[in-house]
Amino acid sequence: MDENSQSSASIPAKPQPKITPWAGPLWQGCAEGKLRLPYCNQCEACFYYPRLWCPQCFNQGLSWQDVSGKGKVYSFSVIHQSPLPSYQEDLPYVLAVIELTEGPRMMTNIINCEVDAVSVDMPVEVTFEARGDMKIPQFQPTI
Amino acid sequence: MSNPVAIAAVSEMKPGRYPDKSGFDLYLDVVRQFLAEWSVKPSDIQGLLACPSGMAEGGSNDIFVHEQLYEELGIHPLFADTMNAGGSTYGLMVQRAALAIKQGVADSVLCLGAGKFPKVGTGGAELMARMVSHEIYEFPYGTFIPAIYAQVASRHMFEYGTTPEQFAEVAVSSREWALKNPDAVMYDSEPLTVATVRGSRPIATPFHLFDCSIPVEGGAAVLVTSELVAKRFSNQPAYLLGMGEYHSHRNIHQAPSLTNVGCRYAGQQAYQRTGLTPSDIDFAEIYDAFSVNPLVFMEDLGLCEKGKGGEFFESGASRPGGDFPVNTYGGLLSYGHTGDASGMSMIVEGARQIMGLAGERQLNKADVGIVHSYGGMMSEHSTLILGRQA
Ligand SMILES: [Zn+2]
Numbered sequence: 001m002d003e004n005s006q007s008s009a010s011i012p013a014k015p016q017p018k019i020t021p022w023a024g025p026l027w028q029g030c031a032e033g034k035l036r037l038p039y040c041n042q043c044e045a046c047f048y049y050p051r052l053w054c055p056q057c058f059n060q061g062l063s064w065q066d067v068s069g070k071g072k073v074y075s076f077s078v079i080h081q082s083p084l085p086s087y088q089e090d091l092p093y094v095l096a097v098i099e100l101t102e103g104p105r106m107m108t109n110i111i112n113c114e115v116d117a118v119s120v121d122m123p124v125e126v127t128f129e130a131r132g133d134m135k136i137p138q139f140q141p142t143i
Numbered sequence: 144m145s146n147p148v149a150i151a152a153v154s155e156m157k158p159g160r161y162p163d164k165s166g167f168d169l170y171l172d173v174v175r176q177f178l179a180e181w182s183v184k185p186s187d188i189q190g191l192l193a194c195p196s197g198m199a200e201g202g203s204n205d206i207f208v209h210e211q212l213y214e215e216l217g218i219h220p221l222f223a224d225t226m227n228a229g230g231s232t233y234g235l236m237v238q239r240a241a242l243a244i245k246q247g248v249a250d251s252v253l254c255l256g257a258g259k260f261p262k263v264g265t266g267g268a269e270l271m272a273r274m275v276s277h278e279i280y281e282f283p284y285g286t287f288i289p290a291i292y293a294q295v296a297s298r299h300m301f302e303y304g305t306t307p308e309q310f311a312e313v314a315v316s317s318r319e320w321a322l323k324n325p326d327a328v329m330y331d332s333e334p335l336t337v338a339t340v341r342g343s344r345p346i347a348t349p350f351h352l353f354d355c356s357i358p359v360e361g362g363a364a365v366l367v368t369s370e371l372v373a374k375r376f377s378n379q380p381a382y383l384l385g386m387g388e389y390h391s392h393r394n395i396h397q398a399p400s401l402t403n404v405g406c407r408y409a410g411q412q413a414y415q416r417t418g419l420t421p422s423d424i425d426f427a428e429i430y431d432a433f434s435v436n437p438l439v440f441m442e443d444l445g446l447c448e449k450g451k452g453g454e455f456f457e458s459g460a461s462r463p464g465g466d467f468p469v470n471t472y473g474g475l476l477s478y479g480h481t482g483d484a485s486g487m488s489m490i491v492e493g494a495r496q497i498m499g500l501a502g503e504r505q506l507n508k509a510d511v512g513i514v515h516s517y518g519g520m521m522s523e524h525s526t527l528i529l530g531r532q533a
Contacts, residue, residue: 023279048280079290084269084287095347097396097401106396
């Protein structure tokens with residue numbers, strides 16, 4: 001890649017998630033500053049990511065629930081080299097899988113902290129990052 | 144198993160960079176080399192399985208590649224398909240072929256693979272990154288392949304106290320074997336040390352550059368047959384004693400566990416179907432896109448205690464002259480990772496060790512070997528147990 005072409009003006013925007021029709025409340029929640037997950041009334045449990053049925057019991061009668069947004073780092077990596085043009089400015093960044101108190105795991109970045117401060121099992125909480133005209137869930141150390 | 148099935152013949156191109164060849168050109172080279180090395184007649188190939196070779200090129204135009212291949216060969220198979228399960232494609236091909244042979248659908252099935260990697264700087268790495276993660280719920284966070292596998296390594300470190308130096312030992316061991324394999328891309332290189340691995344450029348903690356496999360291009364052919372047909376090709380075919388598969392997730396954040404992966408369940412099925420136990424196994428060929436993988440899979444296959452994979456590799460047992468050789472051809476870490484065809488290399492080597500065709504690196508004891516491969520982000524798993532006695 002021609003490094004000179006990567007002036008700050010030409011850095012592409014980070015990916016903006018596509019909103020599927022059955023995931024609307026998740027993204028509406030993010031816009032309101034709430035982590036809102038699909039909830040199965042039969043299993044009495046939330047799951048992630050939004051699907052047309054509950055992956056535990058196939059129930060299609062689903063509702064939505066605002067969850068605590070708190071959890072722990074399940075695993076992580078500090079990224080020093082990335083093939084993704086939109087993430088070059090962020091290097092080094094943290095890619096992590098977090099486990100919510102309610103159970104489901106989510107892919108996320110750990111933001112608003114030094115990358116060396118991140119560890120497995122560290123308590124984290126949700127925060128929201130703007131991507132274009134929408135917001136996406138991100139996680140930061142619990143304050 | 145009743146109606147014994149065996150790998151009767153194997154052939155693999157020397158891995159390297161072939162910039163002027165398309166994926167299909169590589170396929171033709173694989174077939175030409177296979178036909179030249181083994182005296183195969185058209186009637187010897189009753190079935191054919193192949194995999195699209197263009198994934199890493201960024202778009203497969205060969206999703207029907209088996210059709211073109213059987214036409215080029217001039218055969219009319221009774222059993223044929225194009226299939227893809229990433230790195231586990233060829234393990235699963237051997238399993239599908241064995242089922243067809245046991246069922247009497249065909250006496251012989253030729254499994255073929257060829258793979259290319261994208262040219263550096265063409266955006267191929269980004270395309271691959273997009274392909275291996277959930278487009279909506281993962282890719283927006285900057286996922287790509289080493290960063291995803293690093294999650295497995297970090298969790299293992301947390302649960303079992305495994306160290307980055309112990310992951311590096313896996314790469315050190317593979318390099319020692321590659322120095323004995325003239326076909327390995329690192330054959331002419333120097334031995335690795337833990338310090339060299341840790342001193343190479345950091346990619347995604349805990350991985351440094353030499354914790355990652357080497358992208359190259361190539362391909363291979365594996366002929367799976369009934370015992371009767373196998374005996375025509377070799378006095379010592381590699382009998383397929385047991386097999387198992389398991390598919391647990393596609394996207395890494397959905398994996399039920401990062402330290403007990405689908406390998407464990409595929410392995411359990413393979414053992415159960417043979418009546419063999421881990422203590423019967425002489426050596427292992429384990430898919431190793433990253434240094435962490437053989438370490439976790441040794442545990443999941445019951446070849447060492449859970450959590451002791453690091454100690455196992457640190458002990459030197461996996462290296463030439465060790466008690467339990469692993470990745471005797473150099474592994475994807477030092478032999479080379481041939482993209483869409485990478486899942487072939489460990490099957491070819493496992494069969495060669497059983498058949499006594501492994502040259503300078505031939506093991507003294509290779510009566511029973513285990514071959515494990517996985518596809519996707521530790522998503523789907525294939526375990527094969529190969530042996531000298533049906
Ligand atoms: Zn349910």
